[in-house]
Amino acid sequence: MHKITIIKSYFELGSKAADCVEKTLLLPKSSIIFPTGSTPISMYKELVKRKLNWSNTTTYNLDEYMHLKNPEKSYFYYMHKNLFNHTNISSNKTNFLDYKTFSKTKNYGFCADLCILGIGRNGHIAFNEPGGSFDSETRIVELSKQTRKDNSRFFKSIQDVPLKAVTMGLKPIMSSKKIVLLAKGKSKKEILEKAIFEEITEKIPASILQKHDNLKIYYCD
Ligand code: GLP
Numbered sequence: 001m002h003k004i005t006i007i008k009s010y011f012e013l014g015s016k017a018a019d020c021v022e023k024t025l026l027l028p029k030s031s032i033i034f035p036t037g038s039t040p041i042s043m044y045k046e047l048v049k050r051k052l053n054w055s056n057t058t059t060y061n062l063d064e065y066m067h068l069k070n071p072e073k074s075y076f077y078y079m080h081k082n083l084f085n086h087t088n089i090s091s092n093k094t095n096f097l098d099y100k101t102f103s104k105t106k107n108y109g110f111c112a113d114l115c116i117l118g119i120g121r122n123g124h125i126a127f128n129e130p131g132g133s134f135d136s137e138t139r140i141v142e143l144s145k146q147t148r149k150d151n152s153r154f155f156k157s158i159q160d161v162p163l164k165a166v167t168m169g170l171k172p173i174m175s176s177k178k179i180v181l182l183a184k185g186k187s188k189k190e191i192l193e194k195a196i197f198e199e200i201t202e203k204i205p206a207s208i209l210q211k212h213d214n215l216k217i218y219y220c221d
Contacts, residue, residue, distance in 0.1 A: 032057055116182065
């Protein structure tokens, strides 16, 4: 059975996750899948501070919005602003799910050495919304009302939150050799506990993580 490790501070949450990334960067060749959202920000800050060598790794992003009016809201922009612009990684080693070309790179996260994840309040991981198949591959999805509402804090209004996104599927995510799930805040606690300790069900996409044998879960209030 998996356990949720309770971390004292948000800074420490980032630091724990950064330790896992740092270890992976030391491999002769590695691949890492990264999330976005507010939760991983302290991890990215810590990674930038550590001035690590990124030359042996290739990165992949979990998801991307479609049809954005403002490119600054994209996860491409987020990753450059929060991480890539401050490291020595070369741009041909960072991969994003551009919806126009994603079918070419469909399951690009297959067997990644490390996958860092956040969790949505409805139990989504990446943009795999409740009800989707555990066997899902990388694809275009419709965002749920709840996710659009939750993510509207990053936009001027809910109308500006895209209706669709491209997301890595649960299958390629689960094929990662190691998964680290990060969650912050009381609003995530209930869904996190449901996902990890209750029934494995497609109604709660994150519950599939119970089947992974190399999973770490870090939570802070
Ligand atoms: C978005 C992302 C997810 C992320 C979730 C939680 O919907 N697609 O990958 O895990 O938000 O974000 P936050 O950390 O801001 O709560």
